[in-house]
Amino acid sequence: MIDSVSTLNEPISSVSTLNEQVSSVSTLNESVSGFNSQHDGGGSMTVGGADGQETPVDKKQNPDSQDKNELSSSRQEESKNLKDESLHSNVKQQETVNKSLALPAVTEGDDNAPSNNTRGGLKDTVTSSPTATNRSQPDVVDSGCDLYHGKWIYESTGPLYTNNSCPIITQMQNCQGNGRPDKDYENWRWKPSQCDLPRFEAKKFLELMRGKTLAFIGDSVARNQMESLLCILWQVEVPKNRGNRRMQRYYFRSTSTMIVRIWSSWLVHQSSEPFDFAPAGVVKLHLDAPDEVFMQYIMDFDVIVLSSGHWFAKQSVYILNNEIMGGQLWWPDKSRQKKIDNIEAFGISIETIVTALVTHRNYTGLTIIRSFSPDHYEGGAWNTGGSCTGKVRPALDSELVENGFTNIMHEKQVTGFNRAMKKKRNKSKIELMDITEAFSHRHDGHPGPYRSPDPNKITKRGPDGRPPPQDCLHWCMPGPVDTWNELVFEVIRREFEDRQNIA
Numbered sequence: 001m002i003d004s005v006s007t008l009n010e011p012i013s014s015v016s017t018l019n020e021q022v023s024s025v026s027t028l029n030e031s032v033s034g035f036n037s038q039h040d041g042g043g044s045m046t047v048g049g050a051d052g053q054e055t056p057v058d059k060k061q062n063p064d065s066q067d068k069n070e071l072s073s074s075r076q077e078e079s080k081n082l083k084d085e086s087l088h089s090n091v092k093q094q095e096t097v098n099k100s101l102a103l104p105a106v107t108e109g110d111d112n113a114p115s116n117n118t119r120g121g122l123k124d125t126v127t128s129s130p131t132a133t134n135r136s137q138p139d140v141v142d143s144g145c146d147l148y149h150g151k152w153i154y155e156s157t158g159p160l161y162t163n164n165s166c167p168i169i170t171q172m173q174n175c176q177g178n179g180r181p182d183k184d185y186e187n188w189r190w191k192p193s194q195c196d197l198p199r200f201e202a203k204k205f206l207e208l209m210r211g212k213t214l215a216f217i218g219d220s221v222a223r224n225q226m227e228s229l230l231c232i233l234w235q236v237e238v239p240k241n242r243g244n245r246r247m248q249r250y251y252f253r254s255t256s257t258m259i260v261r262i263w264s265s266w267l268v269h270q271s272s273e274p275f276d277f278a279p280a281g282v283v284k285l286h287l288d289a290p291d292e293v294f295m296q297y298i299m300d301f302d303v304i305v306l307s308s309g310h311w312f313a314k315q316s317v318y319i320l321n322n323e324i325m326g327g328q329l330w331w332p333d334k335s336r337q338k339k340i341d342n343i344e345a346f347g348i349s350i351e352t353i354v355t356a357l358v359t360h361r362n363y364t365g366l367t368i369i370r371s372f373s374p375d376h377y378e379g380g381a382w383n384t385g386g387s388c389t390g391k392v393r394p395a396l397d398s399e400l401v402e403n404g405f406t407n408i409m410h411e412k413q414v415t416g417f418n419r420a421m422k423k424k425r426n427k428s429k430i431e432l433m434d435i436t437e438a439f440s441h442r443h444d445g446h447p448g449p450y451r452s453p454d455p456n457k458i459t460k461r462g463p464d465g466r467p468p469p470q471d472c473l474h475w476c477m478p479g480p481v482d483t484w485n486e487l488v489f490e491v492i493r494r495e496f497e498d499r500q501n502i503a
Contacts, residue, residue: 144494145194147487148434152188152394152441159186159478160200166231166477172451173224175476179459180450182392185476190438190483198493200486202236208496210255212302217262217294221373222307224474226261229485231477233259260301262294265311267353276324277333278317287320287340287348290356298363305488306353307370309409310473312342320348343405347412354420358428366495367430368488369417372410374403374436375473376443387467389460391444400440410436431491435484445480446472 163169163176176183190197216226230250233239239259243249248261269289274280298304315329318340326340340348350369357367377386417432424430439445449459449468458468475481 145192147192147195147197147490148438149194150190150192150197150438152438153191154184155187155189157187157199160202160482161231161235161478163477166227166234168227168230168234169477170223170227171453172447172471173227173474173477174453175447175450175479178447178450178453179455179457180447180476184392185442185444185480186478188394188442188480190486197483197486197490200232200482200489202233205489205492206233206237206252206255206257208492209257209302211257213258213260213300214303214305215260215262215294215297215301216305216307217264218267218305218307218370219263219265219311221310221474222305222370223261223263224477224481225305225307225370225484226259228475228477228481229488230259232482232485262297264291264294265308265314266316266349267291267306267308268349270316275317275319278324278327278330282327282330283314283316284319285316285345285349287318287325287345288352290353295356298357298360298365301365303366303368303488303492304357305368305370307373308349309346309372309413310375312346312349312409316342318342318345343408343412346409347416350413350416351420352416354417354430355423358420358424358426358430360426360428362426364427365429366492367428368491369413369430369432370484371432371434371436372406372413373473374406374440376446377472378443379467382472385467386472387461387470388443388446388448388472389467389470391446391448393444394441395443397441403440406436406440429495433484433487433491435487439480442475442480443472445475446470447474447476448472450476 163174169177171178189199214229216222216229226248230239233252237252237254239250239252241249242251242258243260246263250259251257252259266285268291269286270291271284271286272281273284275284278284312328316327317324317330318326318328320340326338326342326345328342328345331338354367354369357363375382376388376391378388378391380386414432414434421430447470449457449470451457451469451471461467
């Protein structure tokens with residue numbers, strides 16, 4: 001382990017250790033490097049999914065128009081629009097943007113796709129034992145029990161909403177609307193070992209969030225979670241849409257609650273300008289600087305749900321302490337040695353953004369870091385025949401196949417989080433919502449081949465055994481993703497109710 005980014009401005013402490021880390025995970029990156037292919041040779045191609053997160057789709061299928069809009073928008077234009085509108089009816093005074101960070105103009109690319117995974121198995125009760133995290137730290141939300149160690153239990157009560165009762169589901173996650181024939185994946189609920197996870201109460205959530213704003217910040221999986229929450233809340237109140245194509249904002253009039261989503265693919269500062277031997281056009285990630293596009297608004301947020309990870313499989317250049325230290329799917333000079341790979345870069349990015357939040361002198365909100373979301377491409381990667389076709393129930397513990405990439409990404413995320421927490425010096429609260437191990441069982445919860453309403457889409461393997469193009473990264477709605485918001489609700493309930501009881 002390295003002690004990099006001990007503060008946002010301190011130099012990295014051990015390049016030699018980084019070199020060792022890079023060599024130790026080189027085999028994992030070999031599978032990731034294949035994501036640069038735009039075509040899989042099987043009658044499918046990649047397009048930008050919602051918010052630029054690409055997934056393989058049939059060549060005949062048109063991508064969602066919202067995705068085109070978001071992909072074509074520059075970061076400069078996005079920032080201008082964010083500034084032009086208030087985030088809430090009671091807008092708090094905003095933090096001045098760090099003038100030393102030039103606002104970049106980057107058009108999101110569609111060079112790569114998520115990692116592959118292999119899962120299997122069926123069971124009525126599925127257990128999970130995630131990596132332990134330090135829950136005794138000061139200013140960590142006291143959840144009362146370990147919410148992330150438990151089992152999946154079948155419950156016939158049904159989901160909190162249906163695809164027909166929520167109008168804002170992204171089409172690619174509308175599995176029932178796209179013809180998925182099975183529904184049991186909607187009925188499995190998460191049961192922590194030491195306590196119960198209450199079913200989401202929409203009215204109580206809105207009351208707890210009275211006059212407050214919750215912001216989802218991240219990539220298309222963050223969008224997936226945000227839409228899940230909106231669908232749950234939609235059952236008791238239809239919100240007013242106050243957003244635009246670059247920033248989604250939904251206002252619930254009864255309690256003056258705002259739900260916000262801001263796109264941030266890597267959570268750190270990015271630029272497309274030339275830098276040293278990296279030319280224009282290639283995305284440069286400044287791993288020691290947080291993404292100023294959303295950092296300038298954190299004073300407006302009472303709760304932030306932060307998530308990232310899958311975009312570290314995309315082409316990018318890694319800059320640390322004003323020096324190019326590595327790259328993903330980009331390294332023009334083979335004589336130069338990479339000092340950082342994409343996995344190490346992810347860990348550093350997490351430490352950077354969490355440090356920025358827990359050391360911000362005026363930020364007092366609740367931050368929930370959602371851990372790395374596992375994908376379930378079985379038998380190959382997304383573009384090499386990987387599939388989750390036919391998965392209809394959670395996987396058995398005994399039948400899980402270890403996913404090295406998911407495991408090490410999760411490890412780096414936890415390490416970065418814990419390092420940042422050692423530097424905490426403000427009054428904010430923070431929770432690592434560690435869903436990775438629990439959701440490694442949910443290979444049944446993805447759209448798979450049911451990503452389109454096209455009645456002529458291919459949903460079964462061909463005569464040669466080749467699976468149809470599919471999405472084994474995002475989550476069906478309704479589906480397992482709703483559990484993330486039940487966990488968010490429980491964290492918020494315990495934090496805000498405890499605060500009210502103490503007062």
